[in-house]
Amino acid sequence: MSIPSDGPTALERFLRGILPENPTLRQVLGICPTLAVTNTMEGAVTMTGAVIFVLTCANVAVSLLRPFLKPHLRILVFTLTIATFVTIADRFLAAFMYDMSKQLGPYIPLIIVNCIIIARCEICASKQSVWTAFCDAIGQGLGFGLALCALASVREILGFGTWFGKWLGWHVIPPGISDRVWAPWTIMVLPPGAFLTLAMLMGAVNWATSRRSSS
Amino acid sequence: MKRLAEAWLVLVLAVVFSSGLALVHAQLQPRIERNKADDTERQIPAMVPGAIRSEAVVVGGQKVYRALDAASVPVGWVLPARGQGFADRIELLIGLDPQVSLITGLYVLEQKETPGLGDNITQSWFRERFKGRPVGPPLRAVKRAPANDQEIQAITGATISSESVVGIINTAVQSFRRALAEQGVR
Numbered sequence: 001m002s003i004p005s006d007g008p009t010a011l012e013r014f015l016r017g018i019l020p021e022n023p024t025l026r027q028v029l030g031i032c033p034t035l036a037v038t039n040t041m042e043g044a045v046t047m048t049g050a051v052i053f054v055l056t057c058a059n060v061a062v063s064l065l066r067p068f069l070k071p072h073l074r075i076l077v078f079t080l081t082i083a084t085f086v087t088i089a090d091r092f093l094a095a096f097m098y099d100m101s102k103q104l105g106p107y108i109p110l111i112i113v114n115c116i117i118i119a120r121c122e123i124c125a126s127k128q129s130v131w132t133a134f135c136d137a138i139g140q141g142l143g144f145g146l147a148l149c150a151l152a153s154v155r156e157i158l159g160f161g162t163w164f165g166k167w168l169g170w171h172v173i174p175p176g177i178s179d180r181v182w183a184p185w186t187i188m189v190l191p192p193g194a195f196l197t198l199a200m201l202m203g204a205v206n207w208a209t210s211r212r213s214s215s
Numbered sequence: 216m217k218r219l220a221e222a223w224l225v226l227v228l229a230v231v232f233s234s235g236l237a238l239v240h241a242q243l244q245p246r247i248e249r250n251k252a253d254d255t256e257r258q259i260p261a262m263v264p265g266a267i268r269s270e271a272v273v274v275g276g277q278k279v280y281r282a283l284d285a286a287s288v289p290v291g292w293v294l295p296a297r298g299q300g301f302a303d304r305i306e307l308l309i310g311l312d313p314q315v316s317l318i319t320g321l322y323v324l325e326q327k328e329t330p331g332l333g334d335n336i337t338q339s340w341f342r343e344r345f346k347g348r349p350v351g352p353p354l355r356a357v358k359r360a361p362a363n364d365q366e367i368q369a370i371t372g373a374t375i376s377s378e379s380v381v382g383i384i385n386t387a388v389q390s391f392r393r394a395l396a397e398q399g400v401r
Contacts, residue, residue: 039331065224065228068224069224070224073221073224076225077224077225077228080228080229080232081228083232084232084235084236087236087239088235088236088239091239091240091243091244091247092243094243094247095243095247096246098247098250102325105303105327106327159331186331186332189331190329190331
C-alpha cells in the first residue's frame, strides 16, 4: 500500500484536536467514558491520563509500523497495539492508584473500544510521521480531557458540592448548609445528569460555532 | 500460506506485545495483591473491637481472619464474603465476635453499585446499622425503621443493593458457623 505522507502538519494536528476537532464535542467519539466517569473530577482526570497514555503510545507505535501495514490487516494491528497499552494502563492503576482503580472499575479496560484511539490510528498515525502522530495524540487527548473536565466540574459541583473532593477536599458549596438553602442534586451524579450536561455543553458549542460562522 | 506470510506483522506483534505484558504483569502483580491484602488488613481494627492485628486461618475451605488483641488473644473474626449485588459482585468484610453470635463491623471491599444510590452501602451510616446485630436468625431488609434486631432499614432508592448486602451476610455467616461447628475451631 502506498501511503501518502502529506496532510496537516504536526502543529495543525495538535491544535485541531483541542477545539476545532474536539473528539467528544465535535466528533462525538468516546461517549461511553464521557458519560460514565464524569461524576467526579478525580475520575475524569484519571481517565484522561489513561487515554492520553494509550493514545500516544498507540499512535507512535502505529506510525512506526506504517511501512509494514497491509490494508486488510491494519485494524487488527491497531486493536492489538491499543489492547496492549490499555492492559498496561489498567494494571498500573491497580498497582499504584488502587482506590481510583476500584472507583473506575471496568471503564479502564473499556478504553480498548474507545473510538477516539482507533480513529486517530486510522486518520493520522497510519499515514503520517511519528512526530505528527505524537502531536496529534497529545492534541486529541487534551481535547478529550477538556470535555471530560468541563462535564465533571458541573456534575461534581452540583451533585456533591465539591471539586476534586476526594483528592483535595475543596468544597464549592459549604458543607452542612441547610437543605432549604441548597440540597445536592443527586441526579447530576447519576447517569441522567451525564446526558443532560453533555447535551447542554454540545448545544452551547454548536450555538457558539454557528454564531461565529454567521457573523 | 500466502495469507500467513502476509500476516507476519500481526504474528510478530502478538508475540512481542504478549511478552511485554507478561513482563509488566510479573512486575506489578505482587503489588496489586498487596494492595488488596493491605485494604483488608487496614479494616480489621475497625471491624472487631480491641483488635490490633489478625492471622489468616482456613475454615471450611475458606480463608478467614482471626482478629487478635495486643496480647494475641482472639477477640473475634473477620469474614470475607461475596455475592451478586444490583450491578456487579459485592465483596464484603464481616466482623464477628469470638462466639460468632454478633456482628461487630462491616466493610465493603469492592462494589460497582449505582453511584449516588446503591453505592451508599459503603457509607458508614449504613454499615453502622449492622453493628451489634445477633446473627442467629437471618437478618431482613425492611423499608421502615427496624422493629426488632433482625430488621435492617434499607437505603432509599437502593432496595436491591441493601437486600443483597443482607443476603450476602446471612449466607456467609451461616456457612461459617456450620464450618466452625464441624471443624471445632474455637
